[in-house]
Amino acid sequence: MFEFTVTAKNNRARAGVFTTPHGDLLTPVFAPVGTQATVKTLTPEHLKDINATLVLSNTYHLYLRPGDELVRDMGGLHKFMQWHRPMLTDSGGFQVFSLAQTRKIDDDGVTFKSHIDGSTHRFTPEKSIAIQENLGADIIMAFDECSDPNDHAYSKLAMERTHRWAERSLKAQTRADQALFGIIQGGIQPDLRAESAKFIASLDTPGIAIGGLSVGETKEEMHAMLEVIEPFFPENKPRYLMGVGTPEDLINGVARGIDIFDCVLPTRLARHNSAFSPEGRLNLMNAIFARDERPIDETCDCYACKTFTRAYIRHLIVAKELLAGTLLSIHNLRALIRLMEQIKVYLAAGIFEEQMPFLLEIWKNNASRKMGNSEWEVA
Amino acid sequence: MFEFTVTAKNNRARAGVFTTPHGDLLTPVFAPVGTQATVKTLTPEHLKDINATLVLSNTYHLYLRPGDELVRDMGGLHKFMQWHRPMLTDSGGFQVFSLAQTRKIDDDGVTFKSHIDGSTHRFTPEKSIAIQENLGADIIMAFDECSDPNDHAYSKLAMERTHRWAERSLKAQTRADQALFGIIQGGIQPDLRAESAKFIASLDTPGIAIGGLSVGETKEEMHAMLEVIEPFFPENKPRYLMGVGTPEDLINGVARGIDIFDCVLPTRLARHNSAFSPEGRLNLMNAIFARDERPIDETCDCYACKTFTRAYIRHLIVAKELLAGTLLSIHNLRALIRLMEQIKVYLAAGIFEEQMPFLLEIWKNNASRKMGNSEWEVA
Numbered sequence: 001m002f003e004f005t006v007t008a009k010n011n012r013a014r015a016g017v018f019t020t021p022h023g024d025l026l027t028p029v030f031a032p033v034g035t036q037a038t039v040k041t042l043t044p045e046h047l048k049d050i051n052a053t054l055v056l057s058n059t060y061h062l063y064l065r066p067g068d069e070l071v072r073d074m075g076g077l078h079k080f081m082q083w084h085r086p087m088l089t090d091s092g093g094f095q096v097f098s099l100a101q102t103r104k105i106d107d108d109g110v111t112f113k114s115h116i117d118g119s120t121h122r123f124t125p126e127k128s129i130a131i132q133e134n135l136g137a138d139i140i141m142a143f144d145e146c147s148d149p150n151d152h153a154y155s156k157l158a159m160e161r162t163h164r165w166a167e168r169s170l171k172a173q174t175r176a177d178q179a180l181f182g183i184i185q186g187g188i189q190p191d192l193r194a195e196s197a198k199f200i201a202s203l204d205t206p207g208i209a210i211g212g213l214s215v216g217e218t219k220e221e222m223h224a225m226l227e228v229i230e231p232f233f234p235e236n237k238p239r240y241l242m243g244v245g246t247p248e249d250l251i252n253g254v255a256r257g258i259d260i261f262d263c264v265l266p267t268r269l270a271r272h273n274s275a276f277s278p279e280g281r282l283n284l285m286n287a288i289f290a291r292d293e294r295p296i297d298e299t300c301d302c303y304a305c306k307t308f309t310r311a312y313i314r315h316l317i318v319a320k321e322l323l324a325g326t327l328l329s330i331h332n333l334r335a336l337i338r339l340m341e342q343i344k345v346y347l348a349a350g351i352f353e354e355q356m357p358f359l360l361e362i363w364k365n366n367a368s369r370k371m372g373n374s375e376w377e378v379a
Numbered sequence: 380m381f382e383f384t385v386t387a388k389n390n391r392a393r394a395g396v397f398t399t400p401h402g403d404l405l406t407p408v409f410a411p412v413g414t415q416a417t418v419k420t421l422t423p424e425h426l427k428d429i430n431a432t433l434v435l436s437n438t439y440h441l442y443l444r445p446g447d448e449l450v451r452d453m454g455g456l457h458k459f460m461q462w463h464r465p466m467l468t469d470s471g472g473f474q475v476f477s478l479a480q481t482r483k484i485d486d487d488g489v490t491f492k493s494h495i496d497g498s499t500h501r502f503t504p505e506k507s508i509a510i511q512e513n514l515g516a517d518i519i520m521a522f523d524e525c526s527d528p529n530d531h532a533y534s535k536l537a538m539e540r541t542h543r544w545a546e547r548s549l550k551a552q553t554r555a556d557q558a559l560f561g562i563i564q565g566g567i568q569p570d571l572r573a574e575s576a577k578f579i580a581s582l583d584t585p586g587i588a589i590g591g592l593s594v595g596e597t598k599e600e601m602h603a604m605l606e607v608i609e610p611f612f613p614e615n616k617p618r619y620l621m622g623v624g625t626p627e628d629l630i631n632g633v634a635r636g637i638d639i640f641d642c643v644l645p646t647r648l649a650r651h652n653s654a655f656s657p658e659g660r661l662n663l664m665n666a667i668f669a670r671d672e673r674p675i676d677e678t679c680d681c682y683a684c685k686t687f688t689r690a691y692i693r694h695l696i697v698a699k700e701l702l703a704g705t706l707l708s709i710h711n712l713r714a715l716i717r718l719m720e721q722i723k724v725y726l727a728a729g730i731f732e733e734q735m736p737f738l739l740e741i742w743k744n745n746a747s748r749k750m751g752n753s754e755w756e757v758a
Binding site for chain 2: 036037038040041042043044045061065066070073074080081082290291293303307308309311312314315316318319321322323325326327
């Protein structure tokens with residue numbers, strides 16, 4: 001069921017098609033994040049309008065609320081949230097480590113307390129897969145452990161546990177209509193990343209995910225890790241770089257052979273009044289936009305840019321009107337999806353590598369705020 | 380420019396067409412409220428989808444933020460918020476009396492402090508009209524004073540001032556492309572309401588508004604006032620009952636000759652998780668909806684009802700996802716607009732009076748919460 005066909009190659013960068021039960025997924029692709037079975041402030045119609053294809057949702061959150069069994073009984077995640085294109089769920093591993101109030105890891109699994117009500121829960125590889133089977137996404141993840149990327153000893157332990165958990169995750173799978181990806185770990189340790197890539201590739205899962213990056217390391221460290229693992233990737237499997245990222249990260253990721261990305265950044269920035277643009281990241285609350293009759297980005301084709309002025313969006317922000325977050329979410333997501341569409345065109349034409357410096361030039365200054373623009377920062 | 384043609388009459392109830400610079404307005408009509416140049420949580424596309432025609436915005440709020448001169452310089456309210464169908468602004472009078480921190484009324488006008496930052500401002504009839512001309516709505520209001528409806532002496536004073544202010548408002552008007560409505564006041568005092576109706580009708584404005592109702596009096600008192608003033612209404616002018624209301628209020632208002640209504644209730648209820656329905660007003664946060672696979676209202680044709688289950692909307696509410704407010708706003712506004720469409724059909728067919736008891740039966744229990752449904756209440 002889960003065929004991946006590479007349709008164009010420009011050195012390590014590739015375009016492809018991944019077949020899923022909810023349609024063909026053209027790669028490279030950026031997936032908006034719908035943590036709680038909704039991409040914050042947007043309807044599925046908004047997502048279709050910006051040509052979103054893959055949407056990610058979070059196992060940890062849905063397990064806690066409304067509960068994976070409720071989602072299953074309501075017909076699964078696609079039907080529940082009315083998103084009928086491909087979906088992906090993570091394993092819950094990263095959230096247990098980053099969100100849960102306390103956690104106790106052993107070789108069998110993790111016991112943690114809910115960040116919502118402090119109640120105690122336990123995830124094992126088997127439990128993560130059972131939850132993900134109840135949710136019913138097209139692409140699901142093996143249960144994994146994130147480590148402090150700089151700590152070699154802990155990264156080795158976590159990687160080895162991740163490998164054993166990947167084998168158990170595969171054994172636990174009962175549904176044939178979900179593509180279960182193994183996850184490469186290993187912090188920023190080249191030897192561990194190489195070992196992990198080799199091991200996960202050997203499992204022959206229908207795709208391979210790269211976890212534990214974009215967690216505080218430098219861009220150079222992230223790129224170095226991608227280059228270490230790239231030789232071990234099978235050609236005919238999609239590669240998913242988890243939790244990345246900025247426009248620059250997507251361009252650099254594609255150049256290093258990545259096919260799938262996801263990140264909360266575009267929607268989180270939107271809720272902090274911030275917009276991607278070729279002028280650099282803009283904070284639309286800034287008083288300089290009070291009478292600015294231009295759209296957020298004159299080159300953008302999204303509903304917000306085709307319809308509203310910066311002056312209006314700034315007014316909505318200042319007046320604390322929620323429509324501001326909706327419009328900025330539409331714009332920021334469309335900016336990344338449009339970037340991926342552009343990259344697909346370049347890949348098909350065989351000119352991605354020569355266009356890459358221009359793309360990086362256009363989208364520079366979007367990874368962090370524009371200098372002097374305001375005092376905000378987004379975690 | 381502002382012709383009003385009655386197209387059907389059923390006793391005192393009427394259907395009509397009001398010509399405006401932004402198109403013909405079919406009455407009776409319910410106007411969603413976009414206080415700060417946005418109907419909270421909705422895009423103009425959502426409003427078009429539910430067949431909204433007239434949208435109201437608030438002079439007091441827009442004067443304070445972003446400022447009426449800014450709105451004028453951005454091309455006026457229609458262009459600023461991208462609503463290209465008819466619009467209406469109120470005079471600011473009601474908000475000065477209900478929202479401003481302090482106010483000092485004299486015969487010339489009102490001095491008040493902003494509820495946003497405490498700064499001091501002054502509204503006069505001339506100022507209200509100047510602001511409304513900057514905003515540029517199709518229908519604008521004379522500056523008026525609301526009174527405690529039970530206080531005959533104060534209601535008389537406020538009514539007399541409202542009459543003088545109506546004359547000054549008319550004199551201050553410079554734009555010919557805005558229909559300036561006079562406002563009837565007089566509390567719940569039949570003698571004052573009759574006097575006010577007679578006076579405002581004598582001004583020969585292109586429409587007549589009824590202010591100072593739905594401010595705490597009983598339904599019976601409101602109906603009595605509508606019946607007192609109805610005989611003084613000119614046939615060929617639209618009648619606008621300000622700030623009303625519930626499904627029941629709309630049905631009863633039409634029966635008493637009202638053509639135009641507006642109210643924040645549908646969007647405010649939405650933000651309190653509450654939905655109009657033929658089952659009575661529902662609080663979708665209620666646990667009984669956790670696994671309810673029905674739409675909010677099986678008879679409704681809105682996007683929320685055609686797409687999502689109560690179970691999903693309840694999940695969004697419990698998870699504090701803003702999409703809940705968007706979906707409930709769409710539904711509640713569509714419920715009132717659909718009710719008005721149904722009434723127009725009945726009026727055209729000459730059967731409104733015989734259908735009215737059935738409409739009241741269907742929409743009963745929507746004026747307040749369903750008993751035992753939960754502990755919430757909406758101010």
